[in-house]
Amino acid sequence: MTKLVLFIYLFLSCTSALFAQITIETERDKENNVIFYATNLAEIPYSVVLNFSQIQNLTTPAGGNTTVVANPGRTKVATLSPTLAGQGSSYRYSYSFAKGNVYAKTKVNPAYLVPVSEGTVVKAVLNNPLEATVGNESAKGSYVGVSFMFDQPVEIVAPRKGIIAAMKMDANVTGNNLSFVAEENFIEIYHEDGTFTKLTVLKPGSEKVKVGQQVFPGEVLAESGGENYSQGPHVRMINIKTVKDSDRLIHQPFPVSFVSDKGNVEIKQYITFEVVHPEEVVVLEMSKRELKTYQEGK
Incomplete structure (x- = not known):
C-alpha cells in the first residue's frame, strides 16, 4: 500500500530552537558540597546529562556522567560531596539536555484515541521517511508515525491525557498536491510517563488550547488541515520518548495502539x-478529583 512521505526531522528536531530552556548553576555550601541547580523555563520536565x-x-x-531531571522552575538536581574533608577540590563539566523525563513511568497501561472527532471514518497508514523514497535502503522500516485521512475537515482532539508542551499554529x-512541507503547524502533548504525542497538518490559527494547559x-x-495535500484532509501523529544513548539524550519514536470500532489496532498497513x-x-488516567469533576459535568 502507498505510504505517506514526510521529513522525519519535522517531528524530531523541535528542540533545536529551545537551546536556552535549561541553565545550570552551582553553589558551595558550608560543608564544601557543590550543589547543582537547574532552571527550567518550560512547562514540562527536561532530562539533563x-x-x-x-x-x-x-x-x-553516578561516575563520569550523571543524568538528572529538571522540573519546571529552579530545582536542585545534583550534589558533589568532598571525598576527603579539609582538602581542596575542583571540577569541570558540560551539560546537554532534552525535553521529557527519562525516568518517568506509566501508572497504567495507556490507551490512545485516534485524534479526530468520534464517529469519523478514517483511513490510516504508516508514514514513510523521505530518505526511503529516494533510495536510502537503511531508512526503510524506520518508524515515523501514522497518518489518518478523512473525507472532510474535522476537529482534532487529544488522544491521551497530558500537558500542551509546545505548538506552532501560524504556518x-x-x-x-503537496506531499510534505518544511514548516508545518503542530501541537505537542507531554504525558505523565515522560512520552510525547505530536500532531501535525493543522489549520493555522485554529488552536483551542495554549501551552501549559492540561x-x-x-x-x-x-x-484539521491538509486540503491542498495530495492525500487530502488528514492529520499526522507520532509518539516520542526520551532515552539515554551512551552519554547523550535522544528522542526515539515508538508505535502505539489505537482504540477503534474494531478493537485496539496498531497501524501496520493501510486500514479503514x-x-x-x-x-x-x-477517564483512564484521571485522578480522583479529575474524575469527580468530569462526572459532575456530565
Whole structure:
C-alpha cells in the first residue's frame, strides 16, 4: 500500500530552537558540597546529562556522567560531596539536555484515541521517511508515525491525557498536491510517563488550547488541515520518548495502539475504521478529583 512521505526531522528536531530552556548553576555550601541547580523555563520536565571532564576530591552521584531531571522552575538536581574533608577540590563539566523525563513511568497501561472527532471514518497508514523514497535502503522500516485521512475537515482532539508542551499554529501552507512541507503547524502533548504525542497538518490559527494547559482524551485541540495535500484532509501523529544513548539524550519514536470500532489496532498497513471515544479510555488516567469533576459535568 502507498505510504505517506514526510521529513522525519519535522517531528524530531523541535528542540533545536529551545537551546536556552535549561541553565545550570552551582553553589558551595558550608560543608564544601557543590550543589547543582537547574532552571527550567518550560512547562514540562527536561532530562539533563552532566558530563564531568575533570573532578578532584569530589564524589559524583553516578561516575563520569550523571543524568538528572529538571522540573519546571529552579530545582536542585545534583550534589558533589568532598571525598576527603579539609582538602581542596575542583571540577569541570558540560551539560546537554532534552525535553521529557527519562525516568518517568506509566501508572497504567495507556490507551490512545485516534485524534479526530468520534464517529469519523478514517483511513490510516504508516508514514514513510523521505530518505526511503529516494533510495536510502537503511531508512526503510524506520518508524515515523501514522497518518489518518478523512473525507472532510474535522476537529482534532487529544488522544491521551497530558500537558500542551509546545505548538506552532501560524504556518500558512501554500501550493497544491503537496506531499510534505518544511514548516508545518503542530501541537505537542507531554504525558505523565515522560512520552510525547505530536500532531501535525493543522489549520493555522485554529488552536483551542495554549501551552501549559492540561488536556484530556477527546478534548478539542484544533481543526484539521491538509486540503491542498495530495492525500487530502488528514492529520499526522507520532509518539516520542526520551532515552539515554551512551552519554547523550535522544528522542526515539515508538508505535502505539489505537482504540477503534474494531478493537485496539496498531497501524501496520493501510486500514479503514470508525473512530470511537470509549468513556473508559477518556477517564483512564484521571485522578480522583479529575474524575469527580468530569462526572459532575456530565
